[in-house]
Amino acid sequence: MGNIRHRRFLFIVKTSASGKIILFGEHAVVYNRPALAVPVNQVQVDVEILDSDSAGVWIHAPIINLHAELSSLPSDHPIGSVILQVFSMLQQSPSLSGRGARGEGGIQINISSTIPVASGLGSGAAVSVALIRALSSFFFLPLTDHQINQMVFESEKLHHGTPSGIDNTVITFNKPVYFIKDKPIETFTVGKPFTIVIADTGISAPTKESVGDVRKLWQKDKNKFESIFDEIGQISLIARRAIESGKPELLGELMNQNHELLQQLTVSSTELDKLVLAARNAGALGAKLSGGGRGGNMIALVNQAEASQVAESLIKSGAKNTIITEIK
Numbered sequence: 001m002g003n004i005r006h007r008r009f010l011f012i013v014k015t016s017a018s019g020k021i022i023l024f025g026e027h028a029v030v031y032n033r034p035a036l037a038v039p040v041n042q043v044q045v046d047v048e049i050l051d052s053d054s055a056g057v058w059i060h061a062p063i064i065n066l067h068a069e070l071s072s073l074p075s076d077h078p079i080g081s082v083i084l085q086v087f088s089m090l091q092q093s094p095s096l097s098g099r100g101a102r103g104e105g106g107i108q109i110n111i112s113s114t115i116p117v118a119s120g121l122g123s124g125a126a127v128s129v130a131l132i133r134a135l136s137s138f139f140f141l142p143l144t145d146h147q148i149n150q151m152v153f154e155s156e157k158l159h160h161g162t163p164s165g166i167d168n169t170v171i172t173f174n175k176p177v178y179f180i181k182d183k184p185i186e187t188f189t190v191g192k193p194f195t196i197v198i199a200d201t202g203i204s205a206p207t208k209e210s211v212g213d214v215r216k217l218w219q220k221d222k223n224k225f226e227s228i229f230d231e232i233g234q235i236s237l238i239a240r241r242a243i244e245s246g247k248p249e250l251l252g253e254l255m256n257q258n259h260e261l262l263q264q265l266t267v268s269s270t271e272l273d274k275l276v277l278a279a280r281n282a283g284a285l286g287a288k289l290s291g292g293g294r295g296g297n298m299i300a301l302v303n304q305a306e307a308s309q310v311a312e313s314l315i316k317s318g319a320k321n322t323i324i325t326e327i328k
Protein backbone atom coordinates (compact mmCIF):
# COMPACT_ATOMS: atom_id res chain seq x y z
CA MET A 1 0.00 0.00 0.00
CA GLY A 2 1.35 3.43 -0.92
CA ASN A 3 1.61 6.24 1.53
CA ILE A 4 -1.86 7.75 1.92
CA ARG A 5 -0.32 11.24 1.95
CA HIS A 6 0.69 10.83 -1.67
CA ARG A 7 -2.87 10.15 -2.65
CA ARG A 8 -4.63 12.81 -0.64
CA PHE A 9 -6.71 15.43 -2.40
CA LEU A 10 -4.60 18.39 -3.42
CA PHE A 11 -6.30 21.63 -2.49
CA ILE A 12 -5.17 24.63 -4.47
CA VAL A 13 -6.29 28.25 -4.55
CA LYS A 14 -5.24 30.92 -7.07
CA THR A 15 -5.83 34.66 -6.90
CA SER A 16 -4.46 37.77 -8.56
CA ALA A 17 -4.40 41.55 -8.09
CA SER A 18 -3.70 44.26 -10.67
CA GLY A 19 -1.25 47.12 -10.48
CA LYS A 20 -2.36 50.74 -10.24
CA ILE A 21 -1.33 54.20 -11.31
CA ILE A 22 -2.09 57.57 -9.75
CA LEU A 23 -3.50 59.99 -12.35
CA PHE A 24 -3.68 63.12 -10.20
CA GLY A 25 -3.16 64.27 -6.63
CA GLU A 26 -0.17 62.33 -5.27
CA HIS A 27 1.47 63.89 -2.21
CA ALA A 28 -1.41 66.36 -1.70
CA VAL A 29 -3.51 63.26 -0.89
CA VAL A 30 -1.37 62.71 2.23
CA TYR A 31 -2.73 66.12 3.37
CA ASN A 32 -6.37 65.13 2.84
CA ARG A 33 -6.77 66.55 -0.67
CA PRO A 34 -8.46 64.33 -3.31
CA ALA A 35 -6.47 62.14 -5.69
CA LEU A 36 -7.45 59.93 -8.63
CA ALA A 37 -6.05 56.46 -9.22
CA VAL A 38 -6.93 53.68 -11.65
CA PRO A 39 -6.12 49.97 -11.90
CA VAL A 40 -3.53 48.88 -14.49
CA ASN A 41 -4.56 45.42 -15.58
CA GLN A 42 -1.57 44.78 -17.85
CA VAL A 43 0.55 44.01 -14.82
CA GLN A 44 -0.44 41.81 -11.91
CA VAL A 45 0.53 39.69 -8.94
CA ASP A 46 -0.50 36.02 -8.90
CA VAL A 47 -0.68 34.01 -5.71
CA GLU A 48 -1.16 30.27 -5.50
CA ILE A 49 -1.61 28.36 -2.25
CA LEU A 50 -1.52 24.59 -2.13
CA ASP A 51 -1.23 21.75 0.33
CA SER A 52 2.30 20.60 0.83
CA ASP A 53 3.85 17.48 2.34
CA SER A 54 6.46 19.59 4.14
CA ALA A 55 5.39 20.93 7.50
CA GLY A 56 5.13 24.69 7.93
CA VAL A 57 4.26 27.59 5.65
CA TRP A 58 6.67 27.76 2.72
CA ILE A 59 6.81 30.98 0.72
CA HIS A 60 8.32 31.17 -2.76
CA ALA A 61 8.53 34.64 -4.31
CA PRO A 62 11.24 34.47 -6.99
CA ILE A 63 10.78 38.13 -7.94
CA ILE A 64 12.31 39.15 -4.59
CA ASN A 65 14.41 36.00 -4.31
CA LEU A 66 12.45 34.75 -1.32
CA HIS A 67 12.30 31.01 -0.57
CA ALA A 68 11.66 30.61 3.12
CA GLU A 69 9.54 29.08 5.85
CA LEU A 70 7.34 31.64 7.61
CA SER A 71 8.89 31.22 11.07
CA SER A 72 12.36 32.07 9.70
CA LEU A 73 11.21 35.54 8.60
CA PRO A 74 11.38 38.60 10.86
CA SER A 75 7.94 39.48 12.28
CA ASP A 76 7.85 42.75 10.32
CA HIS A 77 8.61 41.09 6.97
CA PRO A 78 6.18 42.60 4.40
CA ILE A 79 4.90 39.20 3.24
CA GLY A 80 5.33 37.32 6.53
CA SER A 81 3.46 39.97 8.49
CA VAL A 82 0.46 39.82 6.13
CA ILE A 83 0.27 36.03 6.55
CA LEU A 84 0.53 36.36 10.34
CA GLN A 85 -2.24 38.99 10.28
CA VAL A 86 -4.58 36.48 8.54
CA PHE A 87 -3.52 33.65 10.86
CA SER A 88 -4.31 35.73 13.90
CA MET A 89 -7.84 36.29 12.51
CA LEU A 90 -8.17 32.55 11.92
CA GLN A 91 -7.31 31.75 15.52
CA GLN A 92 -9.85 34.26 16.76
CA SER A 93 -12.58 32.48 14.87
CA PRO A 94 -13.65 29.32 16.81
CA SER A 95 -15.34 27.72 13.80
CA LEU A 96 -12.05 27.78 11.94
CA SER A 97 -9.73 26.61 14.68
CA GLY A 98 -7.72 23.56 13.74
CA ARG A 99 -7.86 24.14 9.99
CA GLY A 100 -4.49 25.88 9.94
CA ALA A 101 -2.42 22.84 9.07
CA ARG A 102 -4.30 20.65 6.62
CA GLY A 103 -3.58 17.09 7.71
CA GLU A 104 0.01 16.40 8.64
CA GLY A 105 1.65 18.60 6.03
CA GLY A 106 1.84 22.32 5.62
CA ILE A 107 1.12 24.79 2.87
CA GLN A 108 3.11 26.28 0.05
CA ILE A 109 2.54 29.86 -1.13
CA ASN A 110 3.83 30.79 -4.59
CA ILE A 111 3.93 34.49 -5.42
CA SER A 112 4.76 35.75 -8.90
CA SER A 113 4.45 39.26 -10.25
CA THR A 114 4.85 41.33 -13.39
CA ILE A 115 4.57 44.61 -11.43
CA PRO A 116 7.96 46.31 -11.13
CA VAL A 117 8.96 46.79 -7.49
CA ALA A 118 9.15 50.30 -5.93
CA SER A 119 8.15 52.15 -9.08
CA GLY A 120 4.70 53.51 -8.23
CA LEU A 121 2.64 50.70 -9.71
CA GLY A 122 1.52 49.39 -6.35
CA SER A 123 3.47 46.14 -6.26
CA GLY A 124 3.51 45.91 -2.45
CA ALA A 125 -0.21 46.52 -2.03
CA ALA A 126 -1.02 44.11 -4.89
CA VAL A 127 1.00 41.32 -3.23
CA SER A 128 -0.87 41.91 0.03
CA VAL A 129 -4.32 41.99 -1.63
CA ALA A 130 -3.73 38.81 -3.66
CA LEU A 131 -2.18 37.06 -0.65
CA ILE A 132 -4.99 37.91 1.76
CA ARG A 133 -7.61 36.86 -0.84
CA ALA A 134 -5.80 33.56 -1.38
CA LEU A 135 -5.45 32.82 2.34
CA SER A 136 -9.07 33.81 2.88
CA SER A 137 -10.28 31.26 0.29
CA PHE A 138 -7.81 28.59 1.32
CA PHE A 139 -8.90 28.69 4.96
CA PHE A 140 -12.59 29.42 4.24
CA LEU A 141 -12.36 32.74 6.06
CA PRO A 142 -14.76 35.01 4.15
CA LEU A 143 -13.52 38.61 4.09
CA THR A 144 -15.23 41.63 2.54
CA ASP A 145 -13.33 44.04 0.28
CA HIS A 146 -13.55 46.60 3.08
CA GLN A 147 -11.89 44.19 5.53
CA ILE A 148 -9.18 43.31 3.00
CA ASN A 149 -8.59 46.99 2.27
CA GLN A 150 -8.16 47.72 5.98
CA MET A 151 -5.76 44.80 6.47
CA VAL A 152 -3.61 45.87 3.51
CA PHE A 153 -3.60 49.44 4.81
CA GLU A 154 -2.25 48.17 8.16
CA SER A 155 0.58 46.44 6.32
CA GLU A 156 1.27 49.55 4.18
CA LYS A 157 1.56 51.61 7.39
CA LEU A 158 4.14 49.20 8.72
CA HIS A 159 6.35 49.64 5.67
CA HIS A 160 5.67 53.07 4.19
CA GLY A 161 5.45 55.42 7.14
CA THR A 162 2.34 57.56 6.62
CA PRO A 163 0.58 56.23 3.51
CA SER A 164 -2.66 57.91 2.47
CA GLY A 165 -4.28 54.54 1.72
CA ILE A 166 -4.84 55.23 -1.99
CA ASP A 167 -2.79 52.23 -3.20
CA ASN A 168 -4.58 49.60 -1.13
CA THR A 169 -7.99 51.12 -2.02
CA VAL A 170 -7.64 51.18 -5.81
CA ILE A 171 -6.05 47.73 -5.86
CA THR A 172 -8.58 46.09 -3.53
CA PHE A 173 -11.62 47.51 -5.33
CA ASN A 174 -10.01 47.27 -8.81
CA LYS A 175 -11.94 50.34 -10.00
CA PRO A 176 -11.08 54.00 -10.66
CA VAL A 177 -11.18 55.77 -7.28
CA TYR A 178 -11.57 59.38 -6.21
CA PHE A 179 -9.73 59.10 -2.96
CA ILE A 180 -9.78 61.37 0.08
CA LYS A 181 -7.98 60.09 3.16
CA ASP A 182 -10.29 59.08 6.03
CA LYS A 183 -13.43 59.56 3.87
CA PRO A 184 -15.74 56.82 2.55
CA ILE A 185 -14.45 55.23 -0.65
CA GLU A 186 -15.74 56.79 -3.88
CA THR A 187 -15.35 54.85 -7.10
CA PHE A 188 -16.30 56.61 -10.33
CA THR A 189 -17.11 55.76 -13.92
CA VAL A 190 -15.19 56.67 -17.04
CA GLY A 191 -17.49 58.49 -19.50
CA LYS A 192 -15.25 57.83 -22.51
CA PRO A 193 -12.21 55.51 -22.54
CA PHE A 194 -8.81 57.17 -22.89
CA THR A 195 -5.26 55.99 -23.35
CA ILE A 196 -2.21 56.70 -21.26
CA VAL A 197 1.39 55.67 -21.70
CA ILE A 198 3.23 54.81 -18.49
CA ALA A 199 7.02 55.01 -18.62
CA ASP A 200 9.41 53.78 -15.99
CA THR A 201 12.61 55.75 -15.28
CA GLY A 202 14.10 52.50 -13.97
CA ILE A 203 15.14 54.41 -10.86
CA SER A 204 13.69 52.87 -7.75
CA ALA A 205 12.77 55.62 -5.34
CA PRO A 206 11.29 54.89 -1.91
CA THR A 207 8.00 56.76 -1.51
CA LYS A 208 8.67 57.04 2.22
CA GLU A 209 11.62 59.39 1.52
CA SER A 210 9.87 61.77 -0.86
CA VAL A 211 6.83 61.87 1.45
CA GLY A 212 9.16 62.61 4.40
CA ASP A 213 10.94 65.39 2.48
CA VAL A 214 7.65 67.04 1.51
CA ARG A 215 6.63 66.92 5.18
CA LYS A 216 9.81 68.75 6.21
CA LEU A 217 9.16 71.47 3.61
CA TRP A 218 5.52 71.77 4.73
CA GLN A 219 6.59 72.10 8.37
CA LYS A 220 8.88 75.01 7.45
CA ASP A 221 6.32 76.92 5.37
CA LYS A 222 2.79 75.62 5.93
CA ASN A 223 1.05 78.49 4.10
CA LYS A 224 2.97 77.97 0.90
CA PHE A 225 2.61 74.19 0.85
CA GLU A 226 -1.04 74.16 1.93
CA SER A 227 -1.82 76.37 -1.05
CA ILE A 228 0.08 74.05 -3.42
CA PHE A 229 -1.92 71.12 -1.99
CA ASP A 230 -5.13 73.12 -2.53
CA GLU A 231 -4.27 73.70 -6.17
CA ILE A 232 -3.50 70.01 -6.68
CA GLY A 233 -6.77 69.05 -4.97
CA GLN A 234 -8.68 71.35 -7.34
CA ILE A 235 -7.00 69.68 -10.32
CA SER A 236 -8.09 66.23 -9.08
CA LEU A 237 -11.66 67.45 -8.72
CA ILE A 238 -11.76 69.00 -12.22
CA ALA A 239 -10.10 65.89 -13.67
CA ARG A 240 -12.74 63.63 -12.14
CA ARG A 241 -15.49 65.72 -13.72
CA ALA A 242 -13.73 65.63 -17.10
CA ILE A 243 -13.38 61.85 -16.94
CA GLU A 244 -16.96 61.25 -15.80
CA SER A 245 -18.44 63.58 -18.39
CA GLY A 246 -16.55 61.93 -21.26
CA LYS A 247 -14.06 64.76 -21.91
CA PRO A 248 -10.72 63.06 -21.26
CA GLU A 249 -8.94 65.38 -23.72
CA LEU A 250 -9.09 68.01 -20.96
CA LEU A 251 -6.80 65.88 -18.81
CA GLY A 252 -3.65 66.74 -20.80
CA GLU A 253 -3.43 70.34 -19.62
CA LEU A 254 -4.39 69.27 -16.09
CA MET A 255 -1.49 66.78 -16.11
CA ASN A 256 0.91 69.53 -17.17
CA GLN A 257 -0.30 71.80 -14.37
CA ASN A 258 -0.12 68.99 -11.83
CA HIS A 259 3.45 68.18 -12.88
CA GLU A 260 4.51 71.78 -12.35
CA LEU A 261 3.07 71.73 -8.83
CA LEU A 262 4.88 68.45 -8.13
CA GLN A 263 8.11 70.12 -9.26
CA GLN A 264 7.42 72.82 -6.67
CA LEU A 265 7.07 70.06 -4.07
CA THR A 266 10.61 68.99 -5.18
CA VAL A 267 9.53 65.44 -6.01
CA SER A 268 10.35 65.48 -9.71
CA SER A 269 13.86 64.71 -10.99
CA THR A 270 15.99 65.34 -14.07
CA GLU A 271 15.01 61.96 -15.51
CA LEU A 272 11.28 62.44 -14.87
CA ASP A 273 11.33 65.96 -16.34
CA LYS A 274 13.16 64.65 -19.39
CA LEU A 275 10.54 61.95 -20.00
CA VAL A 276 7.67 64.38 -19.43
CA LEU A 277 9.13 66.73 -22.06
CA ALA A 278 9.88 63.88 -24.47
CA ALA A 279 6.26 62.70 -24.24
CA ARG A 280 4.89 66.17 -24.93
CA ASN A 281 7.28 66.64 -27.86
CA ALA A 282 6.22 63.28 -29.30
CA GLY A 283 2.58 64.35 -29.42
CA ALA A 284 1.20 63.55 -25.96
CA LEU A 285 -1.66 65.83 -24.87
CA GLY A 286 -0.02 66.24 -21.46
CA ALA A 287 2.30 64.44 -19.07
CA LYS A 288 3.32 64.28 -15.42
CA LEU A 289 5.21 62.19 -12.95
CA SER A 290 3.09 59.64 -11.10
CA GLY A 291 3.39 58.41 -7.52
CA GLY A 292 6.06 59.27 -5.00
CA GLY A 293 8.40 60.79 -7.60
CA ARG A 294 12.20 61.22 -7.72
CA GLY A 295 12.17 58.08 -9.88
CA GLY A 296 9.53 55.50 -10.65
CA ASN A 297 6.99 56.29 -13.33
CA MET A 298 5.57 59.12 -15.38
CA ILE A 299 2.34 59.09 -17.37
CA ALA A 300 1.30 60.74 -20.62
CA LEU A 301 -2.18 61.22 -22.05
CA VAL A 302 -2.21 60.25 -25.73
CA ASN A 303 -4.53 59.81 -28.67
CA GLN A 304 -4.70 56.06 -29.11
CA ALA A 305 -3.22 56.27 -32.63
CA GLU A 306 -0.13 58.01 -31.27
CA ALA A 307 0.46 55.76 -28.27
CA SER A 308 3.23 53.63 -29.83
CA GLN A 309 5.03 56.66 -31.21
CA VAL A 310 5.04 58.33 -27.76
CA ALA A 311 6.13 55.08 -26.09
CA GLU A 312 9.03 54.70 -28.57
CA SER A 313 10.15 58.24 -28.00
CA LEU A 314 10.09 57.66 -24.23
CA ILE A 315 12.33 54.62 -24.62
CA LYS A 316 14.72 56.70 -26.77
CA SER A 317 14.78 59.31 -24.00
CA GLY A 318 15.86 56.77 -21.40
CA ALA A 319 12.69 55.02 -20.16
CA LYS A 320 13.43 51.43 -19.14
CA ASN A 321 9.94 50.19 -19.89
CA THR A 322 6.59 51.48 -21.10
CA ILE A 323 3.02 50.29 -20.72
CA ILE A 324 0.18 51.50 -22.93
CA THR A 325 -3.10 51.19 -21.09
CA GLU A 326 -6.68 52.11 -21.84
CA ILE A 327 -8.59 53.56 -18.92
CA LYS A 328 -12.24 52.51 -19.08
Ligand code: PMV
Nearest residue numbers: 026027120163164207291292
Ligand atom coordinates in the same frame (compact mmCIF):
# COMPACT_ATOMS: atom_id res chain seq x y z
O1 PMV B 1 4.62 55.79 -5.20
P1 PMV B 1 3.21 55.37 -5.11
O2 PMV B 1 2.54 55.24 -6.39
O3 PMV B 1 2.96 54.24 -4.19
O4 PMV B 1 2.37 56.58 -4.58
C1 PMV B 1 2.62 57.32 -3.47
C2 PMV B 1 1.58 58.38 -3.41
C3 PMV B 1 1.85 59.40 -2.34
O5 PMV B 1 0.77 60.32 -2.42
C4 PMV B 1 3.15 60.15 -2.63
C5 PMV B 1 1.93 58.78 -0.97
C6 PMV B 1 0.61 58.24 -0.46
O6 PMV B 1 0.66 57.46 0.50
O7 PMV B 1 -0.45 58.60 -0.96
